[in-house]
Amino acid sequence: MADAEPLGPASGLPQVCVCYLTRVDASGVTRVLLGRKKGGLGAGKLVGLGGKLEPGESVLDAAVREVHEESGVRVRARDLVPLARLRYFFPDRPAWSQESTAFRCDSFEGEPVESDELVPEWFELEHLPFERMWHDARFWLPLALAGDQIRASFTFGSDLDTVVSSDLPGVTLA
Numbered sequence: 001m002a003d004a005e006p007l008g009p010a011s012g013l014p015q016v017c018v019c020y021l022t023r024v025d026a027s028g029v030t031r032v033l034l035g036r037k038k039g040g041l042g043a044g045k046l047v048g049l050g051g052k053l054e055p056g057e058s059v060l061d062a063a064v065r066e067v068h069e070e071s072g073v074r075v076r077a078r079d080l081v082p083l084a085r086l087r088y089f090f091p092d093r094p095a096w097s098q099e100s101t102a103f104r105c106d107s108f109e110g111e112p113v114e115s116d117e118l119v120p121e122w123f124e125l126e127h128l129p130f131e132r133m134w135h136d137a138r139f140w141l142p143l144a145l146a147g148d149q150i151r152a153s154f155t156f157g158s159d160l161d162t163v164v165s166s167d168l169p170g171v172t173l174a
């Protein structure tokens with residue numbers, strides 16, 4: 001079992017984890033593995049591999065388990081690099097509010113395969129498809145993948161899809 005909280009204590013919100021696998025392809029381009037969610041919350045969106053923590057599970061152990069369940073790929077907890085601790089608030093659907101711990105991992109075994117939960121696909125790090133991802137991703141993920149450790153909150157509007165406020169410096173919203 002791995003240590004519980006690589007980015008400090010978690011809040012009382014429901015906890016989820018997400019892991020962005022990265023690799024450098026034959027032409028030297030860094031790619032990030034995303035998956036198109038086949039069902040549930042965020043169906044149709046491209047997301048990192050991850051999901052809810054099970055009772056008593058550490059966030060690192062959850063990330064190891066979710067990566068395997070969703071893609072067949074094996075990662076080790078010690079290879080997970082903490083990127084971000086994010087709080088998502090949905091005032092119009094409080095049951096969706098949650099806290100996410102995000103990791104990057106560039107060391108893994110196996111090739112991603114489609115699972116019951118998602119269809120995996122590699123994307124260029126420099127050209128991530130933000131228009132097909134959760135709205136918050138465009139604000140923090142490029143910073144995190146460039147090496148910043150992020151702690152931020154995002155509040156979603158009544159459409160349950162659009163970020164309407166955030167405490168992350170530099171975020172400008174329409």
Ligand SMILES: COc1nc(N)nc2c1ncn2[C@H]1C[C@H](O)[C@@H](COP(=O)(O)OP(=O)(O)OP(=O)(O)O)O1
Nearest residue numbers: 016018040041042047048050051052088134136137
């Ligand atoms: C930028 O990426 C994300 N932003 C936001 N706002 N939310 C995200 C992002 N990536 C994933 N999520 C959310 C969507 C879901 O609430 C959770 C993951 O849930 P999931 O349903 O995949 O969790 P599982 O544990 O796999 O589901 P089951 O327990 O139902 O199998 O994170």
